[in-house]
Amino acid sequence: MSYNNILSEVTNGIATITINRPKKLNALNKETIQELHQAFDAADKDPNTKLIILTGSGEKAFVAGADISEFADFNVGQGQELAAKGQELLFDFVANLGTPVIAAINGFALGGGLELAMAAHFRIASDNAKMGLPETSLGVIPGYGGTQRLPQLIGKGRAMELVMTAGMINAETALNYGLVNHVTTLDDLMPFAEKLAGKIMRNSSVAIRSAIKAINANYEVGVNGFDVEIKAFGACFGTEDFTEGTTAFLEKRKADFPGK
Template sequence: MEFENILVETKGRIQYITINRENKLNALNKFTLCELHEALTAAFKSSSVGGIIITGAGSKAFVAGADISEFADLDVKGGTELARNGQSIVFDVIANGNKPVIAAINGFALGGGLELAMACHIRIASENAKMGLPEVTLGLIPGYGGTQRLTQLVGRGKALELILTADMLTAADALNIGLVNHVVFQDDLLPKAEEMMNKILSRAPLALASAIKSVNDFNTASINGFETEIQEFGKCFGTRDFKEGVAAFMEKRKAEFKGE
């Protein structure tokens, strides 16, 4: 599948998706979001892909935000549709995906870029990365899930501070408040993401999917996350991977999971 604004490469069971608009600091326009949707949907359906790493081209930006030039002529209806469509075709697809997604944040992650990273299940940042939600400086608020996911990650008070001040965080600050999981030297960013993903992919694939679903249902309106956990826990007992995991434990050997 050929794309114009993203690069897709598969190494082993890891699929790399790189936003490739370096001269625009990898800003997300409508076309890029559509391409991301196609690539992500295909990756989640593919039996050969175990997990996804998302990053940005170059060394300056992961994604420096949405393409603001597309906002100028929108009215209330257009703005509402923009946010709803973006959330449904990309950000929620990532967050609710049945395979792990790691954001390798290699520079600026601002506005929609930080929202993209927050939709991923794990975030690793290079030491030069800077993050923030500057939308209020444009007379807007985050529209791709930022108000909700930032609050879940760092708490209500800190989320409000960051959104209302529009301040940028260094990678070290982001690590300190729990916005990212790890900070590494820039040259170590993708190797660290690969190392973590390969460790994850050594685990049982169906159990990974159940864990993601259960964690996602934490504090979700009208959904009892504890009940989700109970149901997903029970489903695991019906998998061949569970039988393999128990057998490997009893036989003191490494399990060979098949995702069945």
């Protein structure tokens, strides 16, 4: 499939999705959000894809925010629809994807860009990265899940400060806050992401898909995450991956998971 604003390729089981609007610092517009949805959906349905790395083109920005020109004249109803549709199409979609998603933050991740990175299952950043939610400086608040995911990741107090000041933090501060898992040089960012991907891909893709669902359940209102875990744990016993994993362990050999 060809895209206007992103690049997507699969190599050795890793789908790399790159937001490719360098002249706009990879800002998110409606078309880009739709294309990202299509690319993530295609990767998740591809049996040859075991992991997805999301990054931005160039050396300046992962995603520098949303394309403000598209919604500067919106009314209340249009604003609500923009947030609802965006969350459904992309941000919540990515967060609940069964295929693991690593965000490789290679520069500015601001507004919708940071919200997209936070929707990924975890994040790594280059040492030149800057992150923030500057929406209050525009008279609006984060609308793609930022007010919910940021406090889950870094705590309520720090999230309140970051949103209210509309400030930016650097990669080292993001690491200390727990917003990112690792910081590397820009040159090492993608090789490091691929190394992490390799470690993940050695394990059962079926079990990982269930683990993502169980972990996410802890953050869903009205859902008992422990119950979800118990059911998912039991379901694993009926998979070919469980049979292979336990047999390989008892036979003292490396497991060759069929992904079923």
